[in-house]
Amino acid sequence: MCCWLVPGLLILVLNNGLAHGQVNIALNHTASSSSVFSENGNTYGPASKVVDGNRDPFLNGFSCLLTERRVTSLAWLYIDLGNMSVVHRIEMTNRRGGSNATSSAAKDKAHRDKLKGFGMAVSSTTTMPPSQSDVCYKHPGTDRPTVFQNRTCNQIGRYVIIYNDRTNEMEICEVDVIGCPVGYHGKNCSLPCGDHCVGAQCLPNNGSCMFGCIQGFRGDRCIKECNEGTYGWNCNQTCGNCSGSDVCDHETGDCPGTCSNGYKGQKCDHANGSNRTKVY
Structure with a gap:
């Protein structure tokens, strides 16, 4: 021993x-x-x-x-x-x-x-x-x-x-x-259990997260980021209308740049009827 x-x-x-x-x-x-x-x-x-x-x-x-x-x-x-x-x-x-x-x-x-x-x-x-x-x-x-x-x-x-x-x-x-x-x-x-497990708690036999993933991650061990176009807890939120080819943040859903025409907000998910703006 x-x-x-x-x-x-x-x-x-x-x-x-x-x-x-x-x-x-x-x-x-x-x-x-x-x-x-x-x-x-x-x-x-x-x-x-x-x-x-x-x-x-x-x-x-x-x-x-x-x-x-x-x-x-x-x-x-x-x-x-x-x-x-x-x-x-x-x-x-x-x-x-x-x-x-x-x-x-x-x-x-x-x-x-x-x-x-x-x-x-x-x-x-x-x-x-x-x-x-x-x-x-x-x-x-x-x-x-x-x-x-x-x-x-x-x-x-x-x-x-x-x-x-x-x-x-x-x-x-x-x-x-x-x-x-x-x-x-x-x-x-x-x-150690994965950093992205809720509470850093996982099953002893395979490392699967016991209580799911923190925001922005998915999979049994929560090592994969949300698929493009989704974000948040369990990756069940849909990204807003980011400008061009921009993709929202997989954790928060915020757009990195401006919004597509007609949308505003950090997540570009509010219609405003005007051109590309972003209101913080």
Whole structure:
């Protein structure tokens, strides 16, 4: 493991099998849970075990978090990413039945049943349950979820929350959060988002601007100027009547010179019935 330095941030470069230099930004970060289950001298936690990089899904590996039974009607886990981040997706490994040597689909059923109704959220707070606007996935609670969950979020927040308001028990072995600190994308989160993205915020996996382009630019990454004859937000404004072959400014719509006959104004979009003038 090595590191990559970007202004104000130290980003770990992880050899964890993620494709195209994607980063698990939850690895070894602070985690907390509603409770921790203990039995016969064994403690199945703490919450930090879900961010230790060990994806062993069997209880005898002691790499999973189990929340205490009958303590609360809401089971939850949150991971503090340390700063506001764009979470592209959340990968979760739930507990499997038996051991590595004795596992079977039948033994998995009871543990998958406990996962029914779970939710995933990305939030700026640790309020439980999270606000519905922060929830990026909620299981319907009907069918039996798979042991491994991979859910796309594309949301901004500091905390990743896994919760279940249907049961007081969760059995989670690992949570990987794929994303980047706000303002970065690409391999190992080493590339800054484009200057023309609104708020300089983009998706970690491809650099697409999350909230569109600033005035005068277009495309997924907002690197293209508006087509000739258009300007403004989303390039949805039509240029006025600039003189001759003049083209209006792609950001403001202002004409660089005079207006065509009969028009006035900075954008040459007001009729005045006279010859080429430009009124400021």
